[in-house]
Amino acid sequence: MTLDERHRQQRVGQRTRHSRRPTVEHAAWVFYAVAAIGSTIGQIWVGVQTPPWPDTLHWWWRATFVAPFAIVIDLGGAVTAAFADWRQRLGESAYGWRILSAATVTVGVTTNIVGHADVAYLAVVFGGLGVFAYAIWLMHSAARRRDALRAAGKLADTAPAFGIGQWWREPAVTRRARSLAVAQRLPLHQSLDIARQQLRDEKRRAALASHVETLIRSRHDDPVRADIAATTLDLDAVAATLTAQADVPGWARVIGADLTPPTPNSDVDADAERNPAALPVGPMPPADVLRRVPQDQASYDRWRQLWAELKANPDLERAEFAQRHNISLRQVQRISRIGASGLLDSPLTLIDRVAQLGGNNGHARQHPASAS
Structure with a gap:
């Protein structure tokens, strides 16, 4: 696959992602709104029934008094999470905002679960809405943050999907191929071929370097001088030079002459x-x-x-x-x-x-x- 074809496929993929993103984004925001309203209703419900209100105070007055606090809890979790996402896009860790966001959501979820403990269904529904919405929000914001960083050139491209079978058969080769594919923007099969060749060369060069070290040490009777010589020389460079100077065709002719009928x-x-x-x-x-x-x-x-x-x-x-x-x-x-x-x-x-x-x-x- 040529470089132009690869760029063309990337542009097509980007257009496809951009065409699908508005629908997904709208569905996500609708889900957040429904989940936030549900969580808020659950907290208002708890606030109407649990505190020791006077019997003469109607329930809608109780809901009016409790609603701002319930809204602040749910909205605070979303606002602090948005602040954390914004600071992370700028390269910060934003631990304070993230901790505050998690603490706010924990208060809201705990209120719903404890307040509806007598009815398991209500506890699961209202508590689960908060947990589910917050988990999806974290993953959604993390995905948007990675897209923004990648578009700004601050994040590496994603590697090809090699599949579980390839990882199981050749874990070392696949790990090297994944790095090559990201660093050099290589397709899947080409990165695997280059990774296999590199690992074979490194294994052969390491064995040759070991023999070179043995040869160098054998030239010195004094073990200290032998250690100095073996440590001073770049054995990998010597092995690479020897590999480049090897007369492969000559050895092939000699071996082939012994194998002829x-x-x-x-x-x-x-x-x-x-x-x-x-x-x-x-x-x-x-x-x-x-x-x-x-x-x-x-x-x-x-x-x-x-x-x-x-x-x-x-x-x-x-x-x-x-x-x-x-x-x-x-x-x-x-x-x-x-x-x-x-x-x-x-x-x-x-x-x-x-x-x-x-x-x-x-x-x-x-x-x-x-x-x-």
């Missing part, structure tokens, strides 16, 4: 070991190339060694190989061509093999004559 040349090598004088059956190179095969044993062994190295590293550049061994590129090409024909598989030089084969053939021709 046997080739027909392996059978030729086995035949050469069993019968060093045997000549290869494959296509022979031209005469001008054959004349370049060394006749002395030392030079021939040198060619065999170079061919074995070429055969073990088929992806190695010929120019690099020639420069490494201080020989010409043409000579490397000759060694490759002659080695591919099988003429370098035997430990005997070509002339020695021809001579040995000639002697064996002479014995084979003379043996039947001697038998007759």
